[in-house]
Amino acid sequence: MKYVISLALAMVFFIHSSKAQMPHDGIYMNKKLACGALIYSHSSWTNYWENRLFRENLNIGRLTTESMMAMVAYGITKKINAIAVFPYVQTNASQGNLMGQKGFQDLSFWLKAKAFSKQGISIHGAIGYSTPLSNYVPDFMPMSIGMGANSLITRGIITYDMAKHLYLNGSIAYQMRSQVKVDRDAYLHGGKLYQTNEVPVPDAFDAAFRFGYLKKDNQLELFAETFSCTKGDDIRRNDMPFLTNDMSMTTVGIYGKYQPKHLGVNAKVSYVVDGQNVGQSLNVSLGILYIIKL
Amino acid sequence: MKYLSICIFCISLISCSKEVDETLYKAYSPSKVDESGGTWKTFILASTTDVAISVPKLVTDAAYLKEIDSLKTIVIPGLTATQKKAVEFWGAGAVLRWNEIGRELAARYNIPPASNAAGIYPVPNAADPLADPKFPFANPPYTARALAYLSIAQYDALVAAWRFKFLYNRKAPFEIDATIKPLLPTTNVPAYPSEEVVVAQASYVILLAMFPGEGPFLKEKLTEAKNAVIWAAKNVGSDVEAGASLGAGVAANVMARAKTDGMSDANNQTIVPNLIARSTSLGFINPWKSQESPARPPMLPNYGAVSTINLDRKTLESIRPAIPYLENSSEFKKELAELQDIQKNQTREQAAIANYWADGQGSYTPPGHWHRYACDAGVAAKYSELRMARLLAYVGSALMDAGISCWETKYYYFSPRPQQFGLKTSVGLPNFPSYTSGHSTFSFAAATVLSSFFPENSTKFLNLAQEASDSRVYGMIHFRVDCTMGAKHGRLIGDYAVNRAQADGAQ
The missing domain is CATH 1.10.606.20 (Vanadium-containing Chloroperoxidase; domain 2)
Incomplete structure (x- = not known):
């Protein structure tokens, strides 16, 4: 925790920037304004869905994933923003003997643009690419810090600004995901044995609905998200999860941001209410934001 | 425009194809025929004279000629793409393919039982193999033994097959009738009994005993393997029947050993x-x-x-x-x-x-x-x-x-x-x-x-x-x-x- 705080401080003092603006929202940095954020996230579960079977695992106990993300958003124009995210992730199991993993996970880079805006309704498009920053082990699940795939994410966003600073936001995305190369040279996928080190990670959809309040740079939002792979297999009885699994989950949460001037903070709490081949995680994140004119 | 090119670049980084590259096994002509293979020492079969198959019909016999005729006029003209694909698959090698099937089953069954609500780990039950926990738990000792008996049964059965092949010396359909074009590389090893079917039947018996919940899956593989040699014009029906009979006979010998080797008390x-x-x-x-x-x-x-x-x-x-x-x-x-x-x-x-x-x-x-x-x-x-x-x-x-x-x-x-x-x-x-x-x-x-x-x-x-x-x-x-x-x-x-x-x- 100590290094998290010192890293956070270092980022705030030396990089100078910030304002929360995410690949899924309708908020833009003005031209030549940059927003830097340092976000600490803590996600953990004790129960998970083995296929559809909801269970605990006494040889894992509580699986915790912590991450520290440095994020930069930049206003190329008022209507086109670029966003980059660099996460460092570490995992830990409270029981059993599986060794925790840590390292730089996947760099993601986004371009977001406002395509249309009329009578409070605006439509946006975002495209993101993410790729592993380090050669982490993707198939030591659930301890792995990531899935190791390159992803290309295309997102459509529609927002509606209502009276009294209230807004609605709906978004939908398709995540194209590449094969990954694993250390092993054979694996099961759908009951068939594949004798190769190439593993196809299934593509996925996600969609979200948000309702919130936004005044200047202060924001409070309730949201529900759903994530689902387009195909894949299920975790077999008492087996470990694998990259080919058809994961799905529904998450609800609350997000808030307070940014009186250049310096701001944000926080998010979310909880997985239903899923398949995933853990029922509770996720909490806290961030420090800073806006700077370049 | 700049952004468009970035997007195109991004797409190019993700392969559109999700097909994985696997080792591709292809049919080949073996480097040696080993005419004396029928005299080699077997593992469990005491002697190749312990198993018998019926004496084949002569190639001039009406019943045999009918088999050749059916191959020429019905089987070969009617071959479908699926059948040709099966020929290609099995043509890579019967021993190889059945070994792969054994390995796939081992992988599928290699999961330790989950504990129940009382904190007890139920023991897999061979009489109810698909219940939770599935039988067997194909851990390393189980798999080592299953694959050993599989390979030994294949070998002992093939030694016996080699003896009969060169004893009866019945040629393959394409040697009898030059208008028959086999779909796979050929050898001058006599065709009776079919070596691929000897392997298939022996493998089927062993794998079914080791993975008793896989009857339908194994039956499907066995049927396809038996048909593939006919579709390939390597064998006629009587070669296949003799192969199945010999494979089953030798595998029964091997299973008799397996059943009394002490595994039930392991x-x-x-x-x-x-x-x-x-x-x-x-x-x-x-x-x-x-x-x-x-x-x-x-x-x-x-x-x-x-x-x-x-x-x-x-x-x-x-x-x-x-x-x-x-x-x-x-x-x-x-x-x-x-x-x-x-x-x-x-x-x-x-x-x-x-x-x-x-x-x-x-x-x-x-x-x-x-x-x-x-x-x-x-x-x-x-x-x-x-x-x-x-x-x-x-x-x-x-x-x-x-x-x-x-x-x-x-x-x-x-x-x-x-x-x-x-x-x-x-x-x-x-x-x-x-x-x-x-x-x-x-x-x-x-x-x-x-x-x-x-x-x-x-x-x-x-x-x-x-x-x-x-x-x-x-x-x-x-x-x-x-x-x-x-x-x-x-x-x-x-x-x-x-x-x-x-x-x-x-x-």
Whole structure:
């Protein structure tokens, strides 16, 4: 925790920037304004869905994933923003003997643009690419810090600004995901044995609905998200999860941001209410934001 | 425009195709025919005269000519794309394909049972194989034995088939009628009985006994394998029938041995208190203890009593590795420190080696890994079905003997795992005593046999075995001595298979 705080401080003092603006929202940095954020996230579960079977695992106990993300958003124009995210992730199991993993996970880079805006309704498009920053082990699940795939994410966003600073936001995305190369040279996928080190990670959809309040740079939002792979297999009885699994989950949460001037903070709490081949995680994140004119 | 080009660049970074590249096995003409193969020494079949098939009809017989005619006028003109694909698949090699099927089943069944609400681990039930937990739990000892009997049945059946082939000398359809064009490379090995079907039927019997819940799956494979030789115009129906009859007869002999080899008593948990008592009396301060929660009974504590193939019980006991370092010794402390250092500073290369060889749950286990290497070596050498089966029978029996001897050692000492001294693992911890390392024993036994068959690749196989052995230290689940002593033990066990091979008449 100590290094998290010192890293956070270092980022705030030396990089100078910030304002929360995410690949899924309708908020833009003005031209030549940059927003830097340092976000600490803590996600953990004790129960998970083995296929559809909801269970605990006494040889894992509580699986915790912590991450520290440095994020930069930049206003190329008022209507086109670029966003980059660099996460460092570490995992830990409270029981059993599986060794925790840590390292730089996947760099993601986004371009977001406002395509249309009329009578409070605006439509946006975002495209993101993410790729592993380090050669982490993707198939030591659930301890792995990531899935190791390159992803290309295309997102459509529609927002509606209502009276009294209230807004609605709906978004939908398709995540194209590449094969990954694993250390092993054979694996099961759908009951068939594949004798190769190439593993196809299934593509996925996600969609979200948000309702919130936004005044200047202060924001409070309730949201529900759903994530689902387009195909894949299920975790077999008492087996470990694998990259080919058809994961799905529904998450609800609350997000808030307070940014009186250049310096701001944000926080998010979310909880997985239903899923398949995933853990029922509770996720909490806290961030420090800073806006700077370049 | 700039952004568009960035997008196109991004898309190009993600391959649109999700098809994975797998080793593609293709049909080939074998490098040797081995006319005298029918005289080679078998493993379990006492003599090839113990099995019989009916004398084939002459090629001038009306019944045979009718079979040829049906091949020409019905089968070949009516071939579908699916049938041609099946011909291509099975044409790569019957022994190879049935070995792959065995490995796939092993992987699918290699999951330890879950504990129930009462904290008990139910034992898989052969009479109800698809219930939870499924039968079998195809762990490394189970898989070593299943694949050994599979390969031995294939080999013994093919030796018998070779005898009948050259005894009756009935030619293949395309030799009888030049207008028949076979879809696969051919040899001048006589066609009766069909060697592919001998293998298919023998494999079916063994695999069904080992994986009793897979009847429909195996039946489908068997039917396709039998049809494929006719679709390929390599055989007629009577070649297939004789092959099936011979394969079944030999497999029944092999299963008679398998049923009485002691496997049914391998999970006898009542002997465990005595094993722990012996461990303590040998000086182990902390005998092995399950690190799972709830504590899981040790895997197959009496597997060491299963009958070995290439060595006898007296030999097995006489070559058992000596006692490992005890907890209070300086050597033990040094080896523990080595693991503690890896836990702190494991390199990505060490992790990769540990992962490559992990062969843990959901995999075909280390014996499966070595069967795969053996298959690839046999394919590279253009081995005939007979030669391929022979190679796998020796590799497979060495792996089975390695499993039995290693398990006998493990439960003789009942020594603790590194995790009993606070270590984590990057691969998963097996639920049985530490000394000696199964991976090391399996790998060196198999590599020793492969080295003898392919001396030019000896270094490669021994290096792979060394890597497999080291992988268990890199994964932090074995002390160094578990691996070095297991490796030595494995070489000795492999030698018994090599000695047997040198005296079977095939050299």
